[in-house]
Amino acid sequence: MSTKNKENTLFHCNDLEVGYSTHRGALLPKINLQINPGELWALVGPNGSGKTTFLKTLLGLLPELSGEHGWKENVHIGYVPQRTRVDLSVPARVIDLVEQGVERSWSFLKPGYRRQKQDAIRNALKDTHTTELKNQRFSTLSEGQKQRVLMARALANSPDILVLDEPTSAMDMQAEHDVFELIEELRHGRNLAVLLVSHHLPVVAEFATHVVLFDRECDAVLSGPIEEIADHHTCRARYGRILREGMERRQQHLCALDEDTMDHLCHDHDDHHHSHHHH
Amino acid sequence: MPEDQNEPSAEELEELMKALEEDADEQEQDTQPQPTEKQEDSDTHKEEPSEHDAHEHVVTSAYMEEPEMNIGTFFDSWSLFGDAALSGALAGGLLGALGIYIILKRMVFLSAALSQSASFGIVLMFFLQMSLGLHSLHPMIGAGVMTFVALLILSSKHIEQPGVRDSALGLVYVAGAAGTLILGTRIVQELHDVQTILFGSAVAVVPEDFHLLVVVTLVLGAIHVVGWRGFTAIVLDAEDSSVRGLPVKQLELLLMITLAAAVALSTAILGALPTFAFSILPGMIALKLVANVQRALVLAALIGASTGFLGYVLAFIYELPVGASQAMVGVAWVLIGLVIALLKRRTA
Numbered sequence: 001m002s003t004k005n006k007e008n009t010l011f012h013c014n015d016l017e018v019g020y021s022t023h024r025g026a027l028l029p030k031i032n033l034q035i036n037p038g039e040l041w042a043l044v045g046p047n048g049s050g051k052t053t054f055l056k057t058l059l060g061l062l063p064e065l066s067g068e069h070g071w072k073e074n075v076h077i078g079y080v081p082q083r084t085r086v087d088l089s090v091p092a093r094v095i096d097l098v099e100q101g102v103e104r105s106w107s108f109l110k111p112g113y114r115r116q117k118q119d120a121i122r123n124a125l126k127d128t129h130t131t132e133l134k135n136q137r138f139s140t141l142s143e144g145q146k147q148r149v150l151m152a153r154a155l156a157n158s159p160d161i162l163v164l165d166e167p168t169s170a171m172d173m174q175a176e177h178d179v180f181e182l183i184e185e186l187r188h189g190r191n192l193a194v195l196l197v198s199h200h201l202p203v204v205a206e207f208a209t210h211v212v213l214f215d216r217e218c219d220a221v222l223s224g225p226i227e228e229i230a231d232h233h234t235c236r237a238r239y240g241r242i243l244r245e246g247m248e249r250r251q252q253h254l255c256a257l258d259e260d261t262m263d264h265l266c267h268d269h270d271d272h273h274h275s276h277h278h279h
Numbered sequence: 280m281p282e283d284q285n286e287p288s289a290e291e292l293e294e295l296m297k298a299l300e301e302d303a304d305e306q307e308q309d310t311q312p313q314p315t316e317k318q319e320d321s322d323t324h325k326e327e328p329s330e331h332d333a334h335e336h337v338v339t340s341a342y343m344e345e346p347e348m349n350i351g352t353f354f355d356s357w358s359l360f361g362d363a364a365l366s367g368a369l370a371g372g373l374l375g376a377l378g379i380y381i382i383l384k385r386m387v388f389l390s391a392a393l394s395q396s397a398s399f400g401i402v403l404m405f406f407l408q409m410s411l412g413l414h415s416l417h418p419m420i421g422a423g424v425m426t427f428v429a430l431l432i433l434s435s436k437h438i439e440q441p442g443v444r445d446s447a448l449g450l451v452y453v454a455g456a457a458g459t460l461i462l463g464t465r466i467v468q469e470l471h472d473v474q475t476i477l478f479g480s481a482v483a484v485v486p487e488d489f490h491l492l493v494v495v496t497l498v499l500g501a502i503h504v505v506g507w508r509g510f511t512a513i514v515l516d517a518e519d520s521s522v523r524g525l526p527v528k529q530l531e532l533l534l535m536i537t538l539a540a541a542v543a544l545s546t547a548i549l550g551a552l553p554t555f556a557f558s559i560l561p562g563m564i565a566l567k568l569v570a571n572v573q574r575a576l577v578l579a580a581l582i583g584a585s586t587g588f589l590g591y592v593l594a595f596i597y598e599l600p601v602g603a604s605q606a607m608v609g610v611a612w613v614l615i616g617l618v619i620a621l622l623k624r625r626t627a
Contacts, residue, residue: 056518059521060521061522077522079519079522079523081516081518085516086515086516089566090515090566091567091569091571091575092570092572093571096572096573100508100512101523103509103512103520103525104524104525105523105525105526106525106526108506108508108525109509
């Protein structure tokens with residue numbers, strides 16, 4: 001694995017082939033991509049298309065079959081596994097899980113290490129709106145709350161990139177939208193890169209800046225900015241419309257946000273003006 | 280003690296003692312299986328009683344001389360039984376805490392399989408001592424080697440899948456238990472020792488074993504006090520720990536080695552039954568009663584220690600088999616804990 005890369009690039013892979021063993025061969029065609037700070041990359045495809053295998057290879061949990069990939073030196077990765085991976089029979093309060101997130105390398109041997117990281121823990125709870133839940137048992141939370149707690153655990157490590165495996169699985173549409181809104185908030189607030197796995201293309205299209213589209217039927221993996229993928233000839237007929245609709249919704253959302261911001265600024269200005277008059 | 284006016288004479292006493300000894304001999308012949316020709320032959324080659332035998336003789340005599348057993352007599356006889364009771368407490372405390380990891384890793388059968396392997400190792404050493412005259416082979420060596428071999432099999436990469444691992448645990452358990460019983464029948468004169476290994480009926484613990492248990496408990500306890508955050512992290516989510524750069528493989532290996540060492544030593548000193556009970560029951564109930572794993576580790580250690588100690592005291596007072604008594608105290612803790620957990624849930 002090479003770590004040589006552009007200065008800001010957090011992750012890159014060139015002609016990366018993934019799979020479970022060399023004799024069974026690669027699961028997917030060769031993949032190339034570069035992830036930079038502030039980008040939201042979505043790995044999209046149906047169940048069994050190889051998204052999780054690709055993600056685990058990027059994270060070093062599975063060896064690559066060929067090609068090369070590398071993370072920026074000293075990069076901090078905040079990993080949010082699927083919620084079903086957390087054993088609910090294990091007694092754990094929200095604060096216990098989030099505190100666990102600060103551990104890195106051999107830090108568990110240092111007494112008082114978690115106390116030194118109290119600010120990071122507090123900020124992680126605050127940014128994910130879970131401060132109120134900190135003394136509750138994880139097993140008693142709703143799916144949306146659980147997802148926010150797992151994100152808080154990942155954020156406690158002060159990551160450069162947040163990696164989420166199916167963050168909205170088994171959620172209703174509103175909860176799913178809320179999770180993506182929170183991801184957006186974190187991405188902008190902390191200048192985080194985000195890499196997430198999802199099979200819900202319409203919502204992904206609304207939020208992602210970049211996409212890796214896994215299509216085993218066409219035996220293709222397309223990666224790049226979402227606008228380019230939406231217009232790609234392999235993808236245009238099957239997914240182009242969904243992607244474009246998602247991008248339009250994002251545009252409308254941004255415009256609405258801009259209007260709100262303008263209104264807010266005008267109100268602030270008026271209030272300020274009135275208060276001056278009053279004085 | 281007040282003097283008795285009708286005190287028997289020295290001659291009368293001597294006669295009484297002789298009669299008692301004859302009675303005891305007859306009873307022993309009735310309960311012991313008749314030795315075969317081969318066994319008689321090996322009995323003639325039997326060496327002088329070991330320190331272990333001598334210590335147990337003293338303890339057994341003490342049991343016989345004191346017909347009314349109570350908590351007072353137990354503490355009066357502390358010099359004889361203290362080491363054994365404390366051994367129960369030490370092994371119970373250590374295995375109680377380590378049991379949390381066994382339960383969280385869904386490897387409840389691991390300690391059963393390892394303790395049966397250790398039992399087989401011990402019986403194997405007895406067998407080699409008897410048949411080949413290799414008296415330098417200490418049973419503890421057998422326990423250690425067989426536990427390590429079992430651990431190598433169980434931590435093999437080929438059985439990482441949960442289903443395959445469960446089957447392998449079953450295989451190791453059955454092989455260990457069957458081997459122990461088969462070899463046990465070949466060394467009838469050591470039947471008592473085999474029962475001690477399997478059911479933990481040891482009344483006494485020899486000082487060397489006790490000292491070894493103290494040292495091992497301190498070392499393993501220190502490792503776990505220092506590294507509990509790492510052990511907990513890898514047990515709860517190995518993938519996330521790996522992404523954060525924790526040394527998952529090293530921690531896994533260290534955890535398995537400490538588990539194996541604790542199980543092997545406890546089996547060799549106290550027996551397989553109490554060892555299995557210590558490593559499952561305290562952890563099981565501690566995880567139900569507290570809010571996080573850190574507290575569960577402490578509570579399980581306390582429950583385990585009290586199980587080992589109380590089990591021994593009850594065995595002393597009511598003349599019960601020690602291992603079974605310790606296991607039953609563990610079961611009682613589980614029942615009490617379940618009631619508390621139920622009440623807590625209702626009041627919450």
